[in-house]
Amino acid sequence: MxxxxxxxxxxxxxxxxxxxxxxxxxxxxxxxxxxxxxxxxxxxxxxxxxxxxxxxxxxxxxxxxxxxxxxxxxxxxxxxxxxxxxxxxxxxxxxYGLLRMENVGDELYLVSEDTVVLKEICALDSLQSYLHDRRGDRAIAISPAHRGHLKQELTKLGYPVEDAAAYRQGEYVPISLCSDTDHADKPFQLRDYQKQAVDAFERIGDGRSIGSGVLVLPCGAGKTIIGIAAMARCSCATLILTSNVTSVRQWKREIIEKTDLTEDQVGEYSGAVKEVRPITIATYQIMTHRGSKDDQFSHMQLFHEREWGLIIYDEVHLLPAPVFRATADIQATKRLGLTATLIREDGREEDVFSLVGPRRYEMAWKELEAKGWIATVACKEIRVPLSTADRDQYAASGARQQFRIAGENAGKLDVIDHLLKLHAKEQKLIIGQYLDQLERIAAHTGAPLISGEMAHDDREKLYQQFKAGRLPLLIVSKVANFAVDLPDAAVAIQVSGSYGSRQEEAQRLGRILRPKRNGENAAVFYTIISEDTKEQDFALKRQLFLVEQGYQYSISAWTEQIQEGERDEVRAYLS
DNA sequence: CATATTGTAA
DNA sequence: CAATGTACAATATG
Structure with missing residues (x-):
């Protein structure tokens, strides 16, 4: 070469x-x-x-x-x-594919063409409890109850299993999507990539019906709709697990709106209400809740309460460990994982792979952007030096305080002022980690601050005003990360973030991704960080995710010259 | 007695 | 790390 x-x-x-x-x-x-x-x-x-x-x-x-x-x-x-x-x-x-799981009726087998590998596996001590008797050179009988644990264990050993065993049908529930004719006012059709994603989950292409796997789609791509389409394909009782109650409501609303299912067929299983209906939506939280310290997980029986034919894991990257364990036991049920990223902060990507399934479809943000489904986003990082006093403090503080000092750097206020002036006409969002700092910004700019302690009703009022354009600027704390109902903005300014969580970065960016009505369909995402501090290192880690998705971060130091250059650049970009 | 509010654990 | 959201228990209210 x-x-x-x-x-x-x-x-x-x-x-x-x-x-x-x-x-x-x-x-x-x-x-x-x-x-x-x-x-x-x-x-x-x-x-x-x-x-x-x-x-x-x-x-x-x-x-x-x-x-x-x-x-x-x-x-x-x-x-x-x-x-x-x-x-x-x-x-x-x-x-991959060397080992397969197959079934003959109710019997489950681990099969391989490679007799040597199969022999090796039989000899492994850690697997003895899962393996039953050999059936010739090419197959080992296994207990269906161990289907998940065996896959998990083999993946860890470096032998991923292709699971081709059949899934049970589950309770039959006819589900069909509302076509255009049903809702003349709200025409609804799957976008090309949404259809492709559902097809990939079902493997329409090569005829084999595969019923487990993960679809990776950016926020704003319509994950709920894809989930609903998968439900319609399976037409069976479905359990949907998601991250919080807001999302539970959102699923419920969309299911009723987009399918022929009626209100009484869709149940919510949360702290407030515990309905078990043909379609049931629950939170991860309630699944992992235990009465007292050494109690059993009292809600895990939900997995067995009905003959579920399909389980949808929304935001599969957040799936908690106890739910993994339960998932290992229900491998005969079809499973669909939905996520914007396969990256887990706890590094359990392997368990997602073996217990929920491999990645079946992935769409890059950039691709959606090019087709105009989501806004074009420019990411800009601005570095601000610490004041001399702060720098002394920083040097003298312990690791935990350093982070806070960097995050709350007073110099960031000037940058905020500048950016607000620059984007005077657009809807802006300021996102931060520390309440003290956010309160100071709120006082300085006169804009309202939304934090966890604010009642949902009050939040809603502010959201409404913001959406209507009567409020140009909103300051939000971590509530922004999961609040589905947060309005979209053209400009987001991140003043402090937490421990380099890539997930957080993605969520925050998602806030401004929705297509803009203003024709340009463009948005700007600023991150303001303190120069030469820990924050700079962590900001780097956060960017990882975005760069992986194809975004280019531009980085600039906060000096007078750059302020001018930046202004021109942003003007040019927006026009 | 049913509902609303507050507290707390993980 | 700090802050948030969740579920449920305890207490207050009408």
Whole structure:
């Protein structure tokens, strides 16, 4: 293989890939690379990706072939691809599909064409309790009760299992989507990609009916609608688990609006009401609630209360550990995971893979953006130095205080003033972590502050005013992260964030993603951070997610010159 | 006695 | 880390 320094990738021996972001082919190369590699670091010019067993298995589950990956790497790698990397990749990619779970009637088997591997597995001590007797060279009988635990264990051992065993039908509930004719006033149709996503979950393409997996879609892509479409395809009793009550209500509203199901067929299972209906929507919280410290999870029986034919995990990246355990026991039920990101802060991506299912469909934000379904967002990071007094304090404080000092940096007020002036005509949102700081900003700008202690009614009133355009600026605390009813804005300014959570960054960005009516369909997301502090490091981590989605962060220091340049740049961008 | 408010745990 | 949302128990209110 000839060396070609104009190419953008460097493939290293440790399975990491360095990617030059200034390369003219950046966008096309990124699109293929993310299919089988995870982004781990994203400084300005050189991004680091890593090829992991899990990233390869997800790609393999999505039908990507080893050949496709190697040809791609060989075409774009400056110095060729180390043979060690190629052989590791081949090893891992080939492992997916090596083991399959199949059923003959009620009997469940682990089968493989590779008799040696199967023999090896039989010899493993940790698996003994799951495996029953051998059936010839190519199959082992297993107990259906262990279907999940076995998959989990084998994935950990490096042998992912392709689960091709049948799912039970569940209680039959006819569900159909309202067509255009039913609601002439509100025509409703699946968008192309929404249909593709549901098809991918069902594997319409190769005829096999597959009933588990995760769909990765950005917020604003209509995850609820895709879930509803999947329900309609399955036409069975469905349990929907989601992150909070607001989201429960939202699901319920949309289900009633978009299907022929009636109010009394859709139940809400939450702290306030506990209805178990053909379609039941519950929160993760209530599932994991226990009476006292060493009580059992009293609500887990909901999984068995009906003959569920489909379980939908909304925001699957938030799925709590006890629900994982329960999920391991219900592997015969179809499972659909919906999320904007497979990244979990606790690194349990592997469990999502083995217990909910592999990634079946992923759509990049950029792609939606290009088609005009969501707004085009420019991300800008502005660095502000600490005052001399603050810097002294910062140096003298412990790790926990440092973060707060950086976050509450008074110098940020000037930047806010500047940005507010710059975007005088647009609807603006200020998002922050510390209430003290937000209160100061509220006092300074005269805008209302929405925090956790504000009653929902009052929040609603402010939202209404904001939506109507009578209120140009709203200041919100962490409530912004999960509040579904928060209105959208054209400009978001993040003044402080928490421990580098990529999830948080995504949620916040989601706030301004909805298409704008103003024709331009453009929005700006500012992050203001203190220069040379811990905050800067964590901001970097938060960006990871966005860069992975194809956004380019632009970073600028807070000086007079840049203020001018920034203004022109933003003007040019918005016009 | 039913509902509203406040407190608390994880 | 700080702050939030949730579920439920305890208490107050009409």
């Amino acid at each position: 000839k060396w070609d320094p104009t190419r953008p990738l460097i493939v290293q021996n440790d399975m990491s890939v360095l990617f030059e972001t200034n390369h003219p082919d950046y966008e096309t190369v990124r699109q293929t690379l993310v299919k089988f590699a995870d982004l781990v670091k994203s400084p300005e010019h050189l991004h680091t990706y890593r090829i992991t067993p899990l990233s390869l298995w997800n790609a393999a589950a999505g039908g990507m072939r080893f050949a496709e990956m190697t040809v791609f790497l060989q075409n774009y790698a400056k110095f060729g691809v180390p043979t060690a990397v190629l052989s590791s990749m081949r090893k891992y990619v080939k492992r």
